[in-house]
Each structure stands twice: as C-alpha cells, then as structure tokens.
Amino acid sequence: MKTLARSLFIGSNNLVTGVIALAVVLSIALGCNCNKDLANLGKEDTPSNSVSNTRTDTTSSSDVPSNSVVEGLVKDTISQFADAVDSGNFADLHSNASSDFQATYTVDQMATAFKSYTDKKRVVVPILEKADDMSAKFKNDPSIRTEKGLKILVAEGEFPTKPFKTRFDFEYVNRGGEWKLLKLIVNIP
Numbered sequence: 741m742k743t744l745a746r747s748l749f750i751g752s753n754n755l756v757t758g759v760i761a762l763a764v765v766l767s768i769a770l771g772c773n774c775n776k777d778l779a780n781l782g783k784e785d786t787p788s789n790s791v792s793n794t795r796t797d798t799t800s801s802s803d804v805p806s807n808s809v810v811e812g813l814v815k816d817t818i819s820q821f822a823d824a825v826d827s828g829n830f831a832d833l834h835s836n837a838s839s840d841f842q843a844t845y846t847v848d849q850m851a852t853a854f855k856s857y858t859d860k861k862r863v864v865v866p867i868l869e870k871a872d873d874m875s876a877k878f879k880n881d882p883s884i885r886t887e888k889g890l891k892i893l894v895a896e897g898e899f900p901t902k903p904f905k906t907r908f909d910f911e912y913v914n915r916g917g918e919w920k921l922l923k924l925i926v927n928i929p
Contacts, residue, residue, distance in 0.1 A: 803884050803891065805919075810882040810895050813919055815872055817910055818899075821926055822868035824850075825857045838913045838920035857928075867928055871899035871906050893919055904929050 805813075824830040830850040834842060845853075857864045878897035885892050891914040899906040911923035 804882055805893070807876075807878065807882060810878075810893065811876045813893075813912060814876055814895050814897075814908060814910060817921060817924070818868055818871050818906065818908065818926070821924070822865050825854060825861050825868065826865045828858045828861075830854070833921075836921065837924075838915060838922050840913060841920075841922055841924075857926075864928060867901045867904060867906060868926075870901040874899045874901065876908075890914065892922060901928075 804810075820833045820836060824833045828851065830847050834845070834847045834850060851858070876895075876897050876899055878895065880896065882893060882895045885894060893912040893914070894910075895912070896909045898908065905928075907927040907929075909923065909925040909927075910921065912919035913922045914920075
C-alpha cells in the first residue's frame, strides 16, 4: 500500500500523475474562473466572492433528465474526448462545449492538459471507446444545481472498462434548452 501511494504521488506512473495533476488544475480553474464567467451572464446578478452565496443545492427532480438521457450526454462527451485524444486535436470538443468552458480554456490549454493521454493514446483510446457499449454507474443520481440562475447538470461516475475503469466528473449548463459541457474530468488510473 505504501508503495502504491508513493508511486501515485511521487510520479513513477506518469499517466496517473498526469491525471491527478489535471484533476487538480481543472478543479481549481473551474472553481475560480467558471464562477467569474457565470457572474457576468445575468443582468440582475450581482458579483459575489462567495460561492456559497450563489449556489442552491438542487432543483426539483422533474427538471433532471432521466439517467438514460444523462448517460447519452456522458457517452457523447467521452466519445468526443476519445476522438480528441486520438487525433491530438481538441478543437471539436472545445467548440461543442459551453461558451463558459470556451472562455475559460483554449484548445491549446486542453491539448496541454491532456498530453499524458495523447502520449499514450494507443492504450487510452481503446479504453475510452469501450465505454460506448457499457452502462454508466453513477456515483450519485445525476442532479441539477442552480448557480447564478443557470441550471447545471452534475454527472459523476464510471464505466467498468478494462483493464482500467473510466471515471468521469462532468457538468453541463443548460443553454437554450440544450446541455453544453461546463466541466470535464476524465480519470483512467
């Protein structure tokens, strides 16, 4: 166990270290930048430095799409991500994401953030492609939270792909009745 922990945090496994670093960077960036972008979206909104002042837990369960609809969104995102990793070009994934995501990250930043995946695409892409034929196991039921008057769909879970599970932590913002990618974290140990 000590050896596993040491290899995860000290860096003997570049893929795992890269995924951990990416998750930390994306979490920090989305926590800081996303809120700033969302603060300017509504005319009646007032800026706030406190995230807790702008969030409510969830809206009614009738607003949450069915698990099969959410799974379709997740599979579509993973498929676009697999194509981006395979080609090394994140432009399509970036252009299909929300304007909030696009304002926070450039295509080059995405390519840099996922370099460890593109470097090992011969291993990563087949794993990602297997998710399309599987059912997602959600950590919690998909839910909607409201931030700055916007509905944000939260989907976190995994696909039982082999040899490694494909874990995901995605958020989508509702724009014009369509769910657009707001947060992208993919973890293949």
